[in-house]
Amino acid sequence: MRTSQGPEFIKGHGTQNDFVILPDADGELELTDERVRALCDRQRGLGADGVLRVVRAGALPDAPADVPADVWFMDYRNADGSIAEMCGNGVRVFVRYLVDAGLATAGELPVGTRAGVRPVRIRDDGQVTVDMGVAKIFGESTTSVSGRTFHGVAVDVGNPHLACVSDAELADLDLTTRPPHDPDLFPNGANVEFVRPLDDDHVQMRVYERGVGETRSCGTGTVAAAAAALRAAGADTGRRVVHIPGGTVEVEITSSTATLTGPAVLVARGHLDPTWWRAA
Numbered sequence: 268m269r270t271s272q273g274p275e276f277i278k279g280h281g282t283q284n285d286f287v288i289l290p291d292a293d294g295e296l297e298l299t300d301e302r303v304r305a306l307c308d309r310q311r312g313l314g315a316d317g318v319l320r321v322v323r324a325g326a327l328p329d330a331p332a333d334v335p336a337d338v339w340f341m342d343y344r345n346a347d348g349s350i351a352e353m354c355g356n357g358v359r360v361f362v363r364y365l366v367d368a369g370l371a372t373a374g375e376l377p378v379g380t381r382a383g384v385r386p387v388r389i390r391d392d393g394q395v396t397v398d399m400g401v402a403k404i405f406g407e408s409t410t411s412v413s414g415r416t417f418h419g420v421a422v423d424v425g426n427p428h429l430a431c432v433s434d435a436e437l438a439d440l441d442l443t444t445r446p447p448h449d450p451d452l453f454p455n456g457a458n459v460e461f462v463r464p465l466d467d468d469h470v471q472m473r474v475y476e477r478g479v480g481e482t483r484s485c486g487t488g489t490v491a492a493a494a495a496a497l498r499a500a501g502a503d504t505g506r507r508v509v510h511i512p513g514g515t516v517e518v519e520i521t522s523s524t525a526t527l528t529g530p531a532v533l534v535a536r537g538h539l540d541p542t543w544w545r546a547a
């Protein structure tokens with residue numbers, strides 16, 4: 268009979284961008300890159316696009332200095348083990364977990380990330396809205412997929428994006444390999460979005476995420492996509508409903524910030540096998 272349990276986990280997703288959540292208030296877990304890769308592996312682990320460690324900012328040595336110590340910090344890792352500054356779908360799932368676990372009360376809640384503090388609110392209809400900060404366009408560049416060149420804008424949503432608006436049929440794009448990006452403009456890599464306007468309010472998007480591959484959704488990517496689509500339409504501010512393979516989110520861009528609204532779902536919970544965890 269088993270006498271001890273491994274670390275607790277929760278599995279969740281936001282528009283099918285899926286995560287393993289690891290509660291670790293005091294920062295005691297040894298979360299190595301290899302353990303992240305093992306957790307995210309869809310054959311030998313739980314399977315996920317990324318890991319969200321739930322830790323108090325004060326317990327994480329590399330938390331940014333401007334995040335107060337008592338704030339819950341989303342220590343985000345991509346499936347390949349790399350660290351990213353921000354995750355728009357992850358932060359909604361993170362807050363759903365905090366409220367579900369009784370670690371926070373519903374209402375506006377500050378979440379620490381490597382891109383700074385992000386206010387998050389669970390709405391009465393269950394959707395979750397995140398204040399994502401300013402989506403900053405910092406250049407223009409190109410990529411190529413399936414023999415076609417795409418022009419896009421570089422957008423900083425806390426993490427780097429190349430968002431390419433075109434009339435290409437998105438289902439035809441082969442995103443099984445990483446679309447190239449300019450290393451001078453993106454020295455730390457880039458998430459690449461392909462965006463097709465459907466009408467004045469709606470766009471369709473597919474994404475290849477840095478550190479993961481093609482995912483069924485990327486929250487920061489949808490904000491970059493909305494900023495790029497607005498710019499292509501000659502506007503700096505406005506609203507876009509973004510249709511991704513995993514669902515639909517809504518992005519509003521004002522002169523001072525961007526908000527992202529979408530679902531956040533908890534799917535399962537349990538404990539890792541201690542032998543598996545030790546060996547991972």
Ligand SMILES: N[C@@H](CCC[C@H](N)C(=O)O)C(=O)O
Pocket residue numbers: 284317345350351352353354355356357426427458476477478479484485486487488
């Ligand atoms: N899926 C996320 C973005 C996760 C980080 C990204 N892959 C990066 O490396 O910047 C989202 O929902 O925003």
